[in-house]
Amino acid sequence: MKDVQAFQHLGGRRYRENRGVFYDEFEVGDIIEHRPGRTVTETDNVWQSLLALNNHPLHIDHAYARTTEFGRPLVSSLVTLSIVGGMSTNGTSAKAIANLGWESIRLPNPVFVGDTLYAETEVVAMRPSRSRPTAGIVTFETKGLKDDGTLVVVFTRSALIPLGGGIDPA
Template sequence: MTDKPLSLLKKIGHQHYQESHGLHYDDFTVGDIYEHRPGRTITEADNTWQSLINLNTHPLHIDHAYAATTAFGKPLVSSLVTFSIIGGLSLASTSARAIANLGWNNIKLLKPVFIGDTLYARSTVMAKRPSATRPGEGIVTIQTHGLNQHQKTVLSWERSFLISLKTDD
């Protein structure tokens, strides 16, 4: 990571600061790695509620008796749940100031996630460029990995988002 200060606090008076949420385009440097903390332990409620909200009613996710008969022997956390949590974990230090998400690419589900697993996220800045059509804005591309408590990658993707440059506000 570079040694430049990031725009996380804005001075608004003598020893008085306003917390900022997220980074500006200027704060990103290709190659920087962000370890997103804290992690998030997956609960039964997370898996059941989110599976039902997403209308993912596959019994492997919500039926313990059925899941016991599968190769996993227990309910598997829905990939939509895992995707949502990893996305949320990575938001504050990547795209909290984004104007728009532009897309996710190369989404890979690499290992199963189970109730009780704790997930963490790590993002690497892959590319950035000024917007060709929107002055004062740029496009940042990151690669995010979701890791379990054993530091095994369970999910990865690349994501691009449109984000503003710093202003003197």
């Protein structure tokens, strides 16, 4: 990644936190480790499950979940995706003009309450925007991992991101 600065000097001893990265600061092959991690709670799972109208008992009914192969409630995949997607935003698309889409989402392993998740993102493709000369499209592959390294989610998404000389929406 090209000289990304965490703070903008405003003068004297005053600084502004700089969120996100401009298009021309990325390079294909860059890998960003997103921190801090996030431990999934019972509240995360129940609230998101009910908010999304996902009332499958495997997510919200401990008695039912004990009768399954897992023996306890599974965290809803929407919770896992939301946490990992959110963790990746500052380092990938905080300056984005638009999130353009999700191409694939895979959930290879379950997540349980108490698991701590971390995320990392690789820049897999870049191209100038055909319709906006002051922006480009960056495609990312983001992985969510438990603290023991177990892969729990992987997805690809693209965002329209301004060039460094463009308007910073942040």
